[in-house]
Amino acid sequence: MSGNRVVVIGAGFAGIEVARGLGRAGIPVTLIDRQNHHLFQPLLYQVATAALSPADIAEPVRKVLRGLESVEVVLGEVTGIDTAARTVALKNGAPVSYDYLVIATGATHSYFGHDEWSDFAPGLKTIEDAREIRSHLLLAFERAEMSRDAAEQKRLMTIAVIGGGPTGVELAGSIAELARHTLAKDFHHIRAETATVLLLEAGPRILTAFPQKLSDYAMRKLAKLGVTVRVNTPVERIIADEIVAKGETIHVGFAIWAAGVTASPLGKLLGVPLDRAGRVTVNRDLSVPGLKDIYVLGDLALTPDANGKPLPGLAQVAKQEGIHLGRALARKILRGQTAAPFTFHNRGNTAIVGRHAAVFDFGWWQFSGWLAWWFWAFIHVYLLAGFQHRLMVAIQWAWRYVTYESGSRLIVENTRER
Amino acid sequence: MSGNRVVVIGAGFAGIEVARGLGRAGIPVTLIDRQNHHLFQPLLYQVATAALSPADIAEPVRKVLRGLESVEVVLGEVTGIDTAARTVALKNGAPVSYDYLVIATGATHSYFGHDEWSDFAPGLKTIEDAREIRSHLLLAFERAEMSRDAAEQKRLMTIAVIGGGPTGVELAGSIAELARHTLAKDFHHIRAETATVLLLEAGPRILTAFPQKLSDYAMRKLAKLGVTVRVNTPVERIIADEIVAKGETIHVGFAIWAAGVTASPLGKLLGVPLDRAGRVTVNRDLSVPGLKDIYVLGDLALTPDANGKPLPGLAQVAKQEGIHLGRALARKILRGQTAAPFTFHNRGNTAIVGRHAAVFDFGWWQFSGWLAWWFWAFIHVYLLAGFQHRLMVAIQWAWRYVTYESGSRLIVENTRER
Numbered sequence: 025m026s027g028n029r030v031v032v033i034g035a036g037f038a039g040i041e042v043a044r045g046l047g048r049a050g051i052p053v054t055l056i057d058r059q060n061h062h063l064f065q066p067l068l069y070q071v072a073t074a075a076l077s078p079a080d081i082a083e084p085v086r087k088v089l090r091g092l093e094s095v096e097v098v099l100g101e102v103t104g105i106d107t108a109a110r111t112v113a114l115k116n117g118a119p120v121s122y123d124y125l126v127i128a129t130g131a132t133h134s135y136f137g138h139d140e141w142s143d144f145a146p147g148l149k150t151i152e153d154a155r156e157i158r159s160h161l162l163l164a165f166e167r168a169e170m171s172r173d174a175a176e177q178k179r180l181m182t183i184a185v186i187g188g189g190p191t192g193v194e195l196a197g198s199i200a201e202l203a204r205h206t207l208a209k210d211f212h213h214i215r216a217e218t219a220t221v222l223l224l225e226a227g228p229r230i231l232t233a234f235p236q237k238l239s240d241y242a243m244r245k246l247a248k249l250g251v252t253v254r255v256n257t258p259v260e261r262i263i264a265d266e267i268v269a270k271g272e273t274i275h276v277g278f279a280i281w282a283a284g285v286t287a288s289p290l291g292k293l294l295g296v297p298l299d300r301a302g303r304v305t306v307n308r309d310l311s312v313p314g315l316k317d318i319y320v321l322g323d324l325a326l327t328p329d330a331n332g333k334p335l336p337g338l339a340q341v342a343k344q345e346g347i348h349l350g351r352a353l354a355r356k357i358l359r360g361q362t363a364a365p366f367t368f369h370n371r372g373n374t375a376i377v378g379r380h381a382a383v384f385d386f387g388w389w390q391f392s393g394w395l396a397w398w399f400w401a402f403i404h405v406y407l408l409a410g411f412q413h414r415l416m417v418a419i420q421w422a423w424r425y426v427t428y429e430s431g432s433r434l435i436v437e438n439t440r441e442r
Numbered sequence: 443m444s445g446n447r448v449v450v451i452g453a454g455f456a457g458i459e460v461a462r463g464l465g466r467a468g469i470p471v472t473l474i475d476r477q478n479h480h481l482f483q484p485l486l487y488q489v490a491t492a493a494l495s496p497a498d499i500a501e502p503v504r505k506v507l508r509g510l511e512s513v514e515v516v517l518g519e520v521t522g523i524d525t526a527a528r529t530v531a532l533k534n535g536a537p538v539s540y541d542y543l544v545i546a547t548g549a550t551h552s553y554f555g556h557d558e559w560s561d562f563a564p565g566l567k568t569i570e571d572a573r574e575i576r577s578h579l580l581l582a583f584e585r586a587e588m589s590r591d592a593a594e595q596k597r598l599m600t601i602a603v604i605g606g607g608p609t610g611v612e613l614a615g616s617i618a619e620l621a622r623h624t625l626a627k628d629f630h631h632i633r634a635e636t637a638t639v640l641l642l643e644a645g646p647r648i649l650t651a652f653p654q655k656l657s658d659y660a661m662r663k664l665a666k667l668g669v670t671v672r673v674n675t676p677v678e679r680i681i682a683d684e685i686v687a688k689g690e691t692i693h694v695g696f697a698i699w700a701a702g703v704t705a706s707p708l709g710k711l712l713g714v715p716l717d718r719a720g721r722v723t724v725n726r727d728l729s730v731p732g733l734k735d736i737y738v739l740g741d742l743a744l745t746p747d748a749n750g751k752p753l754p755g756l757a758q759v760a761k762q763e764g765i766h767l768g769r770a771l772a773r774k775i776l777r778g779q780t781a782a783p784f785t786f787h788n789r790g791n792t793a794i795v796g797r798h799a800a801v802f803d804f805g806w807w808q809f810s811g812w813l814a815w816w817f818w819a820f821i822h823v824y825l826l827a828g829f830q831h832r833l834m835v836a837i838q839w840a841w842r843y844v845t846y847e848s849g850s851r852l853i854v855e856n857t858r859e860r
Contacts, residue, residue, distance in 0.1 A: 059853070060580065060584065060851070060852070060853040061851075061852055061853070077495045077496070077497040077498075077850075078495070078850075078852055079495040079850035079851075079852060080495075082852055084628075084851045084852075086628040086629070087628070087851070090627055090628065091627075096630045097628075098587075098588065099581075099584040099587075099588070099853075100588065116585075116588070117588045118590070151852065162478065163517075166478065166517040167534075169516075169517075170516065170517070170518065170534070170535045172536070209508055209509075210502075210504040210505070210508065210515075211504070212514045415837070419833070419837070432495075432496075432497035433478070433479075433497075433502045433505070434478070434479055434496055434497060434500055434502075434569065435477070435478040435479070435517075
């Protein structure tokens with residue numbers, strides 16, 4: 025191998041862009057990920073609520089990077105990093121040597137020390153999570169239809185979403201729409217449109233990353249969709265179908281966890297101090313203080329902006345960091361140039377509340393409503409990696425918009441014997 | 443309930459049509475299925491070979507039958523039939539009473555007494571099967587790419603399809619195309635296009651249900667696609683990655699079972715004699731001899747034609763039987779008319795060998811080649827239940843045809859802890 029091999033761990037928004045940038049410059053790259061696909065995570069909630077199919081928002085990594093001769097893709101799980109020997113250990117396969125190491129393994133959901141809750145309230149980070157949530161959601165209605173007990177039907181048709189950030193708001197809104205429109209005419213013994221969708225938020229308002237007036241707008245819109253939003257309602261306990269929140273016991277048919285994220289455990293392998301959320305504090309050029317030729321970016325990194333304020337854990341931050349680092353590393357390797365600090369350009373922070381209702385925050389300007397929704401839809405269709413997916417998703421959205429039909433309402437087994 | 447309740451078990455081609463026919467006549471129907479979706483099984487091999495997404499060929503049963511007020515859909519597993527009390531017992535839920543009972547639960551794969559082979563060579567009957575086969579197929583190539591051992595790479599890139607019926611031929615052809623076109627540019631350490639695709643058939647020729655000249659055509663076309671067809675090669679043993687066939691041991695990366703089907707075990711619940719394949723012999727009006735008001739159809743039934751010859755286990759037979767029985771039962775219930783015997787109208791038996799290569803057998807006429815392929819594609823797009831699916835599948839096919847791209851190349855976990 026040459027002395028310029030870059031190993032990138034993680035094929036999310038950040039890692040893909042680093043690999044792409046280096047690959048275009050002809051620099052040898054090994055991109056390692058546990059999954060064979062790059063996931064368009066901002067639309068994952070639509071798979072969980074049966075609007076899109078998994079393949080609509082997931083592209084094989086090999087396909088995304090095809091044509092970049094110097095980029096090698098490895099399907100593998102990283103189990104160790106030896107910074108002295110400059111190797112990455114894999115679960116199945118020989119160790120991989122690096123000259124430069126880039127880690128972008130993102131974040132996963134956190135139950136704040138209550139990992140046992142994950143059995144009853146799964147979180148949403150992967151295609152498997154989304155498929156599981158979809159099956160549970162649809163099964164809750166199927167079971168209510170089978171039941172002849174009114175209290176049991178009411179319980180089964182109570183869906184709780186825990187956490188009022190963008191994911192929680194998006195899930196609650198689209199579950200309400202699923203029940204009120206798509207499923208409304210499907211049953212004989214229940215009225216799906218009477219389902220209770222709860223959004224439980226521990227803090228005083230939802231969408232705390234957004235200005236107050238956008239939170240207020242989202243609250244009003246969710247109420248209109250039929251979502252019951254409860255703020256200042258921290259969840260204290262989850263056991264099976266019982267959620268205890270603020271002293272009150274709520275019986276639910278299904279619960280989804282959208283309350284917290286923690287950084288990927290790979291940060292721990294570096295032996296550097298981590299923040300409370302498990303993130304690696306990096307320099308403004310995304311390098312790790314005290315380690316040579318190692319970079320961390322995306323949701324795994326705590327990146328300061330020019331004022332020292334940490335950047336938010338957003339897809340657009342990860343993507344811009346990836347583009348920046350890909351170019352900076354290429355310049356460093358090819359021309360020996362020092363890496364420049366990363367500057368984030370805010371393209372607008374957004375959350376979707378429901379059909380024709382979104383919020384946008386550009387910092388200097390905020391807006392909400394149907395125009396925000398169309399703006400959001402347009403941007404997301406455009407952003408989806410790969411031409412086929414853009415086209416498919418656009419057609420499906422258009423179709424669903426006209427018919428209120430749902431795209432992918434499959435209940436599949438969660439476990440196989442094999 | 444009234445005295446006219448028809449319980450239909452199975453939402454395949456036969457069961458859906460019975461429910462539809464009765465529902466249109468306003469007769470109360472309870473349709474029971476273990477799955478929430480109606481599956482377009484003839485295209486299942488395309489999900490297994492990453493060409494289509496599961497949702498492209500599966501429709502929620504409730505959606506298919508929406509608008510038929512008298513039809514109730516139950517997601518449930520039948521565990522018993524009491525012909526005296528006229529009830530059907532469910533695994534989860536109260537027993538369901540019937541006045542007329544229709545059973546159309548189809549067939550599953552059979553390992554001819556070697557059920558332990560199912561661990562190493564899964565069969566293809568459900569969406570879960572297809573997803574599992576897709577993951578294993580793609581993983582075999584990923585593992586070959588990771589390996590640095592030439593013999594191991596060769597083994598991993600040897601895919602065996604066991605059984606030379608339509609499903610085996612279709613699988614082998616599309617796996618060869620996947621390797622030679624879609625995956626060909628994806629890897630650095632292997633050449634996916636050099637994969638060995640084996641089609642092992644115990645009998646003297648493939649596609650035995652078709653005339654000799656169509657078998658010959660399929661043999662030639664498969665060879666051209668790079669499939670190694672071995673006839674007179676019965677499989678004697680399968681243990682892990684070793685297949686022993688005709689005394690020879692073949693080391694494979696993955697094997698798929700397409701060699702035999704057996705009828706659904708529900709036939710046994712009726713207490714009537716079954717044939718060797720577990721099928722219920724029915725009268726020409728699809729009623730079961732010796733049982734009152736019970737009908738069996740589709741792949742679970744051994745239905746004689748006018749000459750006493752049994753009808754083949756084809757989707758078109760099941761569908762025509764369903765349409766016939768729906769109408770006949772409606773006439774019987776509403777007007778007391780005796781059910782007429784079922785007559786099968788052969789719409790052409792078909793198998794697809796590869797891109798631009800199919801065989802068609804109308805009995806009085808056979809043809810093969812690219813025209814057969816286009817004819818097949820046109821018919822199957824048309825047949826797909828539901829407008830959205832037709833459109834989506836048509837677009838995906840067209841897209842793949844132009845680009846040799848694959849639609850849904852996701853590797854997902856087969857098991858979840860939950």
